[in-house]
Amino acid sequence: MIDQPAFMHSILDSEFYESIDAYEPDSGLLDLVRRHLPRDAGWSVYRGGYWTQASHESNVRMIQGWKIHLSASRKSARELLDRTVPIFARHRVGFKFLSDENIVAISLSKNAARTAAGKFVTVYPESEESFKVIIGEVYRATTDLRGPFLLTDRPYKDSKVVFYRYGEHYGVDRVDVHGRRVAGIQDPDGNWVSDERRPAFHLPSWIKDPFEGWEPVVKPKDGVVMLKDRYRVEKALRFHATGGIYRGVDTWTGEEVIIREARPVNRADGEDEEGFDLLRKEARILTKLGPLGVTARFVDLFQEWEHLFLVQERINADSLWGYSIGFSHGSSDIRPAYVVRRLRNAVKKIAIALKTVHDNGVVLRDLNRNNVMVTRDTEEVRFIDLEFAYELDRDDPVVPGYTEGYASPEQLANEKPHPGEDVYSLGALIVDMVAFTAPGLQLNRKGILDAFEMTLADYHLPTQLRRVADGLLEPDREKRWDLDRLLREIDTVPLPEADVPVVAVGVRPPPRPAPSAALVTEIDRVLHGMSRFIKSHTTLERDDRLWPGGADIFNTNPLQLQYGAAGTAIFLGRVDGEVGAPCLDWIVDHLDTKRTPPSLFGGLSGIAVSLLELGREEAARHALDAASASPLRLERAELYSGAAGWGLANLHFHQRLGGGAYLDRALEAGQYLLDSQRFRAEGGYWELENAGIPLGFGHGQSGVATFLIYLDALAPGQGFLEAAIAAIDFEIEHRQQLDDEVLWYPHVDAPSNAPKSPHMRHGSSGVGTAVLRGWAATGEERLRRFADVCALTISNRQTNKLWFDYGLAGYGEYMLDMHYFTGDELYLNNAYYLAEAILPFRIEREDGVAFPSEDLMRISTDFSSGMAGIGLFLHRLSHHQEPRFLLLDELLARPGVEGEEEKPATKAEALAVSAA
Incomplete structure (x- = not known):
């Protein structure tokens, strides 16, 4: 299954991510509601793909207050609405409901967000008094009904369908540095407070529960949960409105077990419950197959309170x-x-x-x-x-x-x-x-x-x-x-005779043959096929996207560089030499500076850089000015979503437009980074509040260092280069050595089972990007040698990832960087070798050539995880001296091209990378 957030946006279309709001629900629930809400009585109903909203002309738009949530399964939804909508009509209270039974089922699937699972109806009382009256009436009308348990809410009395919480109504939401909406309310002094949906009931500090006497949950003594007086629950592995999976211990035997739980959503006796039926089926199969050694061994099946539990052996x-x-x-x-x-x-x-x-x-x-x-x-x-x-x-x-x-x-x-x-x-x-x-x-x-x-x-x-x-x-x-x-x-598959390592070894990438004429021709054909495909899927009539993008485009903004139109437009501009005026007009017309963060990859800074390159200077200036007025611009250090990215955008404007204002802004970012850098034995670093110390190019030290190196080239002697090299040293010290290769965890103190990455966003090609430019700025030979170790690591093209952030396109961009700064054809040939591994993944269509996105399950045209990032690498490969998008290498020397011929490093020298 596809993970959140992609799950919701992968339901409607088998080729592209599509907003769940584009779903066309059937009219059954809507017709039922309209029977109780005559339009001539002041009611209006708006049907969306996911939620259908009902409001009365007398309703007052409130920022926040008590909310009533009603839970339902697909089987109980219609009955629940039929009983409760007359109550809402009588009180003229606004509400919303899931648009049809299919959406109800989707909301309860195991891939849906657990904090929203089961919420079928939301009611918005306009005062605490009306809240208490309405919830009481709804309770009395639904005492025999039941639904999923809502993790974010508190149940009303002993109800199985009526829940409540305090939170936003229309709210005072914000966007974060990534462009995602953050729900918010106000405290009594008018200060903004996040209205975070947690998988447990939570009240703001200044709010008192009007039903404090009805606390339905009895917390276990000492935090120990025992089931059947035998199974001790150790950890929740996954939990949801309809059940959970837990790791536990059988206290009778001392054996570690896995406990699977099903919660009733229709009837207390467990009859007509799909979740119960599935657990009973699994118990039968385990009983049959467990003794044969092909599944876990069955341990127990029992019902406690109203929940059914299956206990099975935990397999090591x-x-x-x-x-x-x-x-x-x-x-x-x-x-x-x-x-x-x-x-x-x-x-x-x-x-x-x-x-x-x-x-x-x-x-x-x-x-x-x-x-x-x-x-x-x-x-x-x-x-x-x-x-x-x-x-x-x-x-x-x-x-x-x-x-x-x-x-x-x-x-x-x-x-x-x-x-x-x-x-x-x-x-x-x-x-x-x-x-x-x-x-x-x-x-x-x-x-x-x-x-x-x-x-x-x-x-x-x-x-x-x-x-x-x-x-x-x-x-x-x-x-x-x-x-x-x-x-x-x-058994007839022969053992290979080749006695060579399956991955490259050494201190630099291995020599590869020069690209064949056929490969060069095919890359050119694919590039123009990609352009044709993207243009054929332009949707000027839509507001939520211009071209098919990554799933997160529907949770952020349609213009951003990472998943939106800005990156795709840059690809078209570089391949075709121009982007059609209607597309650029669409981007400018949809520029919402109030709802877009200042970020380079997720917001205004990246949009501004793209518009500047594409010739829309006025709109570009407007976007960057808005980014520069946002307090989020200095909330964190990183390149993708922080000060370094905003600063880099200003350097682009300074280089293209001149004047002192943009350089002054970049210097402001640089000074913030100098002031916030911390040091320890490994070097200098920036940390994220409550999130540790990130590593890599996107969110870690390498991306910040890259910006500071460019800033030092324009404003030397202010400590920027020293801070950059200290950050690079920190990254180098936190490498994970795997024989001749170097990889990185996404952050310091990551668990040992966390993925170790060679990729651009956090990994070898991203760290190498900074190390290589550190060498260009300082001439330090140790950095040149370590850059080669990074290049060796990504010279192996056996990966299931193709894209800029993760995969072969990012590898290839770094290999082209090595060629640009050293002039050595070895790296250019390795870049072609990497490109050759991308081409088999192409999807040939009548309307052009496409590539799959980061999960391989849908097509996306975006920069970070889709076609634009792949295409920009392939285009740069065909135009060797074209600058890498977003970077400013014209500010730096090219030591390997302009200086003396370098001496080859020994393996010991290449790995002797600690800061002097």
């Missing part, structure tokens, strides 16, 4: 995703034969375990890289998360749903389950164990499989693995391989 295991990373990553000593042995062994174990499942009459229907576990001690396969599983000897309804990329055509059509569905998913898992790209199979089957084949070649793995994957991924179930054939074929 890694997900297949984590396990298979070790096939090709983790050591420079890994050879192709080792990869094939590990892969063959894993495939055989999964296939044998699946045969056991199928022989016992079960189809799993959700076989993905997170639901297949491999035990740490014996490397045996276990299947978990049996929500979609189907028992072939029963006639139960099929649970609709799937994980994108792993589902067969027949599962997508919700046909009667068949073991062949799991076989198809196993084919996707083989792709995942090598290339980690299976989620994209539904959108871009050809591209994913072609890229898989390229990865096989890069690793020197046998091409027969592609044939195996194709056999399992056959769309026609009648032609699809079965497990017996797979077990025969996988």
Whole structure:
């Protein structure tokens, strides 16, 4: 499944992210409400895609107050509205409700935001007195109904559907540095206070609960939660309005267990409850399969109070995703034969375990890289998360749903389950164990499989693995391989003869051949195909987006550089030489300086830089002036959303337009950074309040250092360069050494299981971006050598990420930086090598060429996670001297081009990177 926030915006369109507000609900609930709210009585009803609003002409717009929330399931929604809307009509109180039963079901799905889950109706009383009267009447009208528990609210008396909290009505909301709306209210002195939705009831400090005597929740003694006087809950792994998953201990045996919970949303006895039925089904399957060693072992199933609990063995295991990373990553000593042995062994174990499942009459229907576990001690396969599983000897309804990329055509059509569905998913898992790209199979089957084949070649793995994957991924179930054939074929996959490391080793990127004429021609064709695709999907008639962008565009603003129109327009401007006036007019007309933060990537600073490059100087000045008036501009240090990004935008304006005002603003940002920098033994750093010390280019020390290096070039001798080098030293000291490679956690003190990144936003190519410019500014040879170590790290193109922030486009931009500053063709050839790995992912359409976005499941044209970032790299690759977008390298020397020939570094010298 796609994670929040993308989940809500992936429901309506299988190719692009689309606002959930574009949904067209059926009219059933609306018609019911209108029967109780005659228009000639002063009522107006506005139907949106997600919420439908009802208000009376006498309603007063209040900033804040008590709110009544009514919870419902899909089955109870209509009855609940029919009973309560007459009460709202009689009191002429405004309210809103989820627009239809489909939206109710979506709000209760496990991927929906837990703080909103189950909220079917919201009522806005205009005084505490009316609040108390209305909630009492609603309570009496709904005593026999029940719904999901609302995590943010307090239940009224013993009601199962009536809840309340204090918070915003129309509110005094703000936007944060990322452009996301932050709900707000006012304290008695008129000060702004965040109205944060927490997964627990919370009151502002100055508000007293008018029903304080009705506290329904009894907190356990000493914070210990015991179930059935036997199972001690240790930690909530996931919890939601309809249930949760917890880690616990069986106090009778001392065994660690996983506890799954279902909460009733329709009836107290658990009858007609989908969640209860699913847990009982899972218990039956675990009872059957657990003793056979292919699932967790069943421990207990019991009902306590009104909730049903399933207790199962906690498996000491890694997900297949984590396990298979070790096939090709983790050591420079890994050879192709080792990869094939590990892969063959894993495939055989999964296939044998699946045969056991199928022989016992079960189809799993959700076989993905997170639901297949491999035990740490014996490397045996276990299947978990049996929500979609189907028992072939029963006639139960099929649970609709799937994980994108792993589902067969027949599962997508919700046909009667068949073991062949799991076989198809196993084919996707083989792709995942090598290339980690299976989620994209539904959108871009050809591209994913072609890229898989390229990865096989890069690793020197046998091409027969592609044939195996194709056999399992056959769309026609009648032609699809079965497990017996797979077990025969996988044993015939030969061990590779190549005895070379599967990843590059050394102190700098390996030599690559110069690009072929065919590759250069194909890059040019793809670039113009991308331009044609983007222009064909221009939507001037919309207000929420100009071109298809990342999911977050609907939660922020449509112009921003990161996910919105500004970055896409820059790509079109550089490839085509211009952007059509209607598109630029759209951007200017939709510039909302009051609702857009000053940020470089999420707001006005980045929009301003883009408009300036595209020739809309007046609008660009207006945007940057608004950014410069925002108090958020100096809220944090970082490049993407902080002072460094705002300062960099002003340097762009200074360079292009001249005058002292823009340089003065950049100096203001620089002084803020000098004043807020902290120091310890590793170097200098900036930290985020309540969020630790970030690392990397986007949010950490490297992006800030890059801005300060440019600022020093224009205003030397003020300490900016020294602060930058101290920040670079801090980043270097916090590297994670993996043989010859260097990676970074996203922040200092990250847990050991946090991802270590080679990417631009936080990782090797982003840190290298700053280190390389530190060398250009100082000539320090240690920085030049470390820049090469970063380049070596990203010279391996085996990644499932393609984009600027994360993946090959960001890698390629850094490799082109190395070529620009050193003049060495080695880096240019490596950049072409990286570009070659992007091309198989292209999606050829009649209207042009597209690429998938950061999850591989949808198409996006944006800069950070979509086509514009890819395209800007490919265009710069074809125009070697074109400046990297957003950076100001013309301010710096190019030591490798203008100075003497450099001596090659030894491995010891390259890794001797600590600050002198």
